[in-house]
Amino acid sequence: MKKVFTSCLVFLVVISGVSLAQDSPKESFWGIAVGIRSQNFQDQLVTQTKYSGGLLYFMINHEKNKANTWRKFNFEAGIGSMKSKAFEAGQVPARYLQPSVKSYWNEISYSHLFQIKSEEKSSFYVGPGISNVISVRYSPRWDNSQINYEFTGNLQAEGRYLRAFELWGKDMKASFTLKLPIVGYIARPGYSGVPEFLDHEKDFGSSLFDNTSVSWLGNFPRIQFDNYVEFPIAGGNKMQVIYNWEYYSFQSPVTVHSAAHTIGVNFLMKAK
Amino acid sequence: MKKFSSLLLMLILLGSGACENLFYESEKQNNNADNFDVLWQAMKDRYALFEYKKINWDSIQTVYRPLALQAKNDQELYDVMAEMLNTLKDGHTNLRTPFDISRYLPYLEAPANYNFDVLERNYLGDYRITGFLLNQEIDGVGYIHYRSFATPILQSELDFVAERFKGLPGVIIDIRNNEGGNPENGLKIAARLIDERTKVYSFKTKNGPGADDYSDEKDIYLDPNEVNPHFEGRIVVLTNRKVYSAGSYFSAYIKGIPGAILMGDDTGGGCGVPAGYDLPNGWYFNYSSTIGYTVDGLNFEGGVPVDIPVEMTEADIAAGRDPILERAIEYIKTGK
Numbered sequence: 001m002k003k004v005f006t007s008c009l010v011f012l013v014v015i016s017g018v019s020l021a022q023d024s025p026k027e028s029f030w031g032i033a034v035g036i037r038s039q040n041f042q043d044q045l046v047t048q049t050k051y052s053g054g055l056l057y058f059m060i061n062h063e064k065n066k067a068n069t070w071r072k073f074n075f076e077a078g079i080g081s082m083k084s085k086a087f088e089a090g091q092v093p094a095r096y097l098q099p100s101v102k103s104y105w106n107e108i109s110y111s112h113l114f115q116i117k118s119e120e121k122s123s124f125y126v127g128p129g130i131s132n133v134i135s136v137r138y139s140p141r142w143d144n145s146q147i148n149y150e151f152t153g154n155l156q157a158e159g160r161y162l163r164a165f166e167l168w169g170k171d172m173k174a175s176f177t178l179k180l181p182i183v184g185y186i187a188r189p190g191y192s193g194v195p196e197f198l199d200h201e202k203d204f205g206s207s208l209f210d211n212t213s214v215s216w217l218g219n220f221p222r223i224q225f226d227n228y229v230e231f232p233i234a235g236g237n238k239m240q241v242i243y244n245w246e247y248y249s250f251q252s253p254v255t256v257h258s259a260a261h262t263i264g265v266n267f268l269m270k271a272k
Numbered sequence: 273m274k275k276f277s278s279l280l281l282m283l284i285l286l287g288s289g290a291c292e293n294l295f296y297e298s299e300k301q302n303n304n305a306d307n308f309d310v311l312w313q314a315m316k317d318r319y320a321l322f323e324y325k326k327i328n329w330d331s332i333q334t335v336y337r338p339l340a341l342q343a344k345n346d347q348e349l350y351d352v353m354a355e356m357l358n359t360l361k362d363g364h365t366n367l368r369t370p371f372d373i374s375r376y377l378p379y380l381e382a383p384a385n386y387n388f389d390v391l392e393r394n395y396l397g398d399y400r401i402t403g404f405l406l407n408q409e410i411d412g413v414g415y416i417h418y419r420s421f422a423t424p425i426l427q428s429e430l431d432f433v434a435e436r437f438k439g440l441p442g443v444i445i446d447i448r449n450n451e452g453g454n455p456e457n458g459l460k461i462a463a464r465l466i467d468e469r470t471k472v473y474s475f476k477t478k479n480g481p482g483a484d485d486y487s488d489e490k491d492i493y494l495d496p497n498e499v500n501p502h503f504e505g506r507i508v509v510l511t512n513r514k515v516y517s518a519g520s521y522f523s524a525y526i527k528g529i530p531g532a533i534l535m536g537d538d539t540g541g542g543c544g545v546p547a548g549y550d551l552p553n554g555w556y557f558n559y560s561s562t563i564g565y566t567v568d569g570l571n572f573e574g575g576v577p578v579d580i581p582v583e584m585t586e587a588d589i590a591a592g593r594d595p596i597l598e599r600a601i602e603y604i605k606t607g608k
Contacts, residue, residue: 040292047550048300048310086302086554096370099554141368142548143558191479192318192547192561198475199492200459247292253480259292 026065028272033059033242035264037078039103043256045193046142047084051101055080057262062271068115070125070160078105078260082137101139101148105260108132111158111177125160129179135258145193149208150248150256152215154184154222172231179224186215191253213252222248228266240266300552304349307551308340311353311367314549317481319559321544324571325360332359346553347371357557362573363516364546367557378540378575382513385537385584385596386448391417394592400436403429407436410597413604414443414503418461421518422453425460427500434464434501442506442604444597448536452517462525463497465507465532470494472525474565475543489565494525506607507532508600511578517542521564523576528567535603536582536596538575 040052055078063072084099113127132153140146160177187209189195195207213219228240247259300306316329336356343349350367354374357365367374396415399408404423407416414437418425437443445461462472472494477487496502509526511519511534520539526532544560551557566572580603582596602608 042296042299044297046548048297049550049552050296050299084550084554085299086552096368097556099550099556141550141556143546144561145547145549190477191485192477192545194477194545194547194561196477198455198545198562198564199490200456201493247295249295255297257292257296259295 026067027270028062028064029238029268030271031059031061031063031266031268033061033264033266035242035262037105037260037262039078039082039105039258039260041082041137041256041258043148044254045189045256046145046148049084049086049099051082051084053080053082053103055103055105057264059264059266061266063268070113072111074107074109076107079103097141099141101137104136106134113158113160121164123162125162127158129156129158130154131156142193145189147195148189148193150186150188150250150258151209152184152186152220154181154215156181170231172229174229175227177226179226181215181217181220181222183214183216185212186220186250187212188250188252188256211253215250220248220250222246236270238268240268242266302553304340304343307349307553308337308353310551311557312337315559318478318547318561320478320563321360321362321560321573322483324563324573327360332356362544362560363540363542364544364558364560367555369555379513382537383583385512386514387584387589387594390589390592390594391597395594395597402432405429405433407433409437409440411601412440413601414440415446416443417446418450420450420453421455421457421522425457427460430460430464431500434503438501438504440505442508443503444508444510444600444604446510446597447515447519447522448510448512449514450519451514452519452542455518455521458518458522458525459494462494462522462529464500464502465529466494466496468496470528471567472528473521473567475562477562506604508535508603509533510536510596510600511539511576512537513540513575515539520572520576524564524566524572527576533579534576535578535580535600538577541573541575543571543573
């Protein structure tokens with residue numbers, strides 16, 4: 001715990017130092033993105049098998065660029081189904097529940113990054129971000145443990161490399177962002193994966209948070225790479241082709257792994 | 273700088289494309305050994321009732337693993353695994369495959385103690401069907417027949433039945449052959465049988481892989497329904513060995529309710545809340561993850577014992593008699 005708070009403190013001191021040099025607002029954009037999120041997971045609460053599948057991806061975001069800062073708000077969601085290798089469509093009676101799960105994933109995040117280095121065509125940013133993730137998987141195969149989930153909220157450290165280049169006569173930008181969690185919370189089902197419905201006086205919603213613990217990089221290794229290539233389109237608007245990758249793992253009450261690749265297109269309309 | 277950024281980009285793309293596989297646990301294979309081992313190990317870590325059943329799961333492995341390895345096809349593998357699970361004699365522990373579901377049926381070892389045909393022809397007359405509650409006044413006593421806790425009960429339906437039986441010396445709640453469903457339905461009835469906050473049962477949950485990894489035992493209380501009409505007089509709940517799961521939970525509540533008794537045969541048990549798990553070949557199974565206790569501390573996995581045992585023989589059925597119902601009527605009228 002000491003480590004967590006020390007890391008937090010150091011991080012916030014560094015950030016507050018960097019944030020002294022700021023400039024007047026430059027431009028802001030509202031974006032809407034669609035894409036495919038290829039997700040997989042392996043949660044030993046209910047399975048030792050890896051499930052994977054494609055989720056329909058959707059994002060609304062807002063980004064604001066100043067001379068020395070870059071702020072971004074994302075609301076992302078994905079919905080779809082995942083299957084294990086043993087899934088055999090149509091080869092078994094329909095009444096049998098195939099190894100398939102319905103999955104809903106949602107992340108709300110806000111990043112506030114500060115430019116620490118700028119060269120002719122490239123610049124580096126670092127700063128804090130916060131995020132809240134809801135990842136729910138549902139499969140009636142798992143009886144009363146049919147709702148399988150992680151809820152996690154984190155303060156995270158982020159670093160971004162921005163590179164300008166020219167392609168087909170157009171000015172393009174490539175952005176690579178790495179995010180790592182520093183401290184937060186994570187809620188997972190209990191060991192049997194069953195919400196405590198035997199206690200009828202307990203609210204179902206609150207029972208989902210019974211197994212909540214402090215998360216930090218040491219026990220919740222979450223790595224996110226958010227990348228895009230951006231190019232201008234008509235009217236000062238722009239378009240981004242995005243590729244994001246993330247992986248996380250948590251050991252309580254047993255090991256869960258989850259990873260996702262997201263490919264999409266984000267249309268950004270100039271707001272200011 | 274150009275080299276650095278190209279290298280960084282390559283590292284990110286290569287890393288993100290493949291790295292996650294390094295972090296994942298290696299997947300179990302779809303072969304007899306891995307399928308058996310996942311089932312056996314998950315049960316060892318998670319099953320809540322080994323101590324109660326007095327089962328040494330390690331010795332079970334010694335017996336059944338060689339048989340599983342010898343299985344020549346899915347049916348043979350299923351047969352071995354199902355037989356292994358049935359050593360637990362637990363109706364909440366089932367292996368589910370596309371071609372069969374393993375099961376343990378405690379009631380097959382006991383007399384039926386129930387025949388609806390006898391009830392309908394000789395006792396119920398022109399009964400009312402209020403939602404899923406069959407109800408009738410029989411010989412001056414209220415009678416409710418509830419076939420499945422999986423079918424919901426509305427408060428308005430209970431209002432109707434409670435009002436109908438107002439002024440009678442008592443009510444029989446017949447849950448024979450009720451194999452369970454949602455325990456909440458039982459709580460709705462029970463809340464109309466008590467006048468003050470009452471402890472109705474307790475439970476604990478397996479919360480780790482160790483043999484002694486259980487949560488603290490938690491007492492569960494029920495508040496009386498203070499809005500709607502109650503069932504009055506003596507309460508007799510009729511049970512038999514086919515009463516299972518939520519049916520046994522309801523019977524456990526009755527053990528904690530003053531003025532209410534159980535009659536007939538002990539219930540079939542099923543106190544463990546079933547949780548689920550996958551096998552590598554796509555099959556899945558459920559297992560008991562909790563232990564339930566009556567108010568007097570009895571683990572009711574083997575059944576909730578009745579207060580007054582009464583049998584219904586084949587001769588009774590042939591004669592069109594239901595001695596369990598008749599004894600309940602007598603008890604309500606006389607208190608003996």
